[in-house]
Amino acid sequence: MTKDNSSLGGLVRLLRQRNNWTLRQMSEIVGIPLSTLAKVEADKLSLTYDKLQQFASRLGLTMAEFLAEGEAGEIEAAMPMVTARRSLTAAGNSIRITTANYDYDYLCADLREKRMVPIITRIRAHDIVEFGELVKHKGEEFLYVLEGTIEVHLQFYTPVVLKTGQGIYLDSSMGHAYLAKDCDSALVLAVCSGEDANLAGELISLAESEAKQFA
Numbered sequence: 001m002t003k004d005n006s007s008l009g010g011l012v013r014l015l016r017q018r019n020n021w022t023l024r025q026m027s028e029i030v031g032i033p034l035s036t037l038a039k040v041e042a043d044k045l046s047l048t049y050d051k052l053q054q055f056a057s058r059l060g061l062t063m064a065e066f067l068a069e070g071e072a073g074e075i076e077a078a079m080p081m082v083t084a085r086r087s088l089t090a091a092g093n094s095i096r097i098t099t100a101n102y103d104y105d106y107l108c109a110d111l112r113e114k115r116m117v118p119i120i121t122r123i124r125a126h127d128i129v130e131f132g133e134l135v136k137h138k139g140e141e142f143l144y145v146l147e148g149t150i151e152v153h154l155q156f157y158t159p160v161v162l163k164t165g166q167g168i169y170l171d172s173s174m175g176h177a178y179l180a181k182d183c184d185s186a187l188v189l190a191v192c193s194g195e196d197a198n199l200a201g202e203l204i205s206l207a208e209s210e211a212k213q214f215a
Contacts, residue, residue: 007043008040008043008046008047009040009041009042009043009044010043011066011067011069012026012037012040012041012055013041014069015059015069016041023037023038023041029058029059030054030055030058030059031054031058032047032051032054032055052066085111086111087108087110087111088108089107089108089118093107093108093109093110094106094107094108094109094120095109095204097204097207097208097210097211098211099207099210099211099213100125100132100210100213101123101124101125101131101132101177101210102121102122102123102124102125102178102207102210103121103122103124104119104120104121104207105119105120105121106118106119106200106203106204106207107119107120112200113197113198114199114200115193115194115195115197115199116191116192116193117191117192117193117199117200117203118189118190118191119189119190119191119192119203120146120187120188120189120190121178121187121188121189121190122185122186122187123148123150123178123179123180123185123186123187123188124180124184124185125177125178125179125180126179126180126181127179128153128159128177128179131153131177131179133175134153134155134175134176134177135175135176135177135206136172136173136174136175136176137172137173137192137202137203137206138172138173138194138196138199138202139172139173139192139193139194139195139196139199140169140170140171140172140192140193140194141169141170141172141190141191141192141193142167142168142169142190142191143162143167143168143169143170143178143188143189143190144166144167144188144189144190145162145163145164145165145166145167145186145187145188146164146187146188146189147164147186147187148164148180148181148183148185148186148187149161149162149163149164149180149181149182149183149186150162150178150179150180150181150186150188151178151179151180151181152168152176152177152178153176153177153178153179154170154174154175154176155174155175155176156174161181172192172194
């Protein structure tokens with residue numbers, strides 16, 4: 001038996017299940033009491049227009065987008081979701097941050113809520129003692145050496161040396177540091193990933209904090 005997504009209750013249920021929320025979680029997000037929301041989802045109660053607007057806006061939707069969700073939900077299983085997101089690494093589409101150890105270029109800056117954050121990094125640090133506290137942040141990352149040779153220091157592992165064309169995948173919540181080895185500096189491509197849609201913002205804030213200490 002299929003569930004009707006065309007009713008208000010069906011739309012609420014569809015959005016809740018799509019985001020893997022409990023009724024209580026959705027209630028807190030949209031600002032509508034749990035008991036009310038439960039009755040709405042069961043099609044035992046409706047919402048005023050003002051409350052519908054509040055519901056949609058708290059979910060980042062316009063009223064038109066919210067009402068269109070029912071139709072979209074019916075074809076969701078047959079048609080894969082396509083975001084059609086795209087960003088080029090053109091000049092001016094990056095954020096440059098310079099710290100005592102690294103020069104960061106955060107690529108594809110125009111694309112918000114990235115689940116992968118590509119970064120070109122010039123590594124200038126050479127001494128782990130001078131480097132300071134190991135870096136930690138949410139998610140995972142892949143690092144690929146483009147120029148030079150680096151030494152990777154990890155919280156739970158013996159340091160490893162990577163040359164041009166070599167890479168490493170690691171848990172970013174583990175303390176880590178990259179040093180240029182036997183060269184003035186090294187250039188790497190790092191790709192950080194995580195579940196947080198604001199991962200890029202968190203990484204940039206972390207780098208800005210390092211830059212303030214460097215200044």
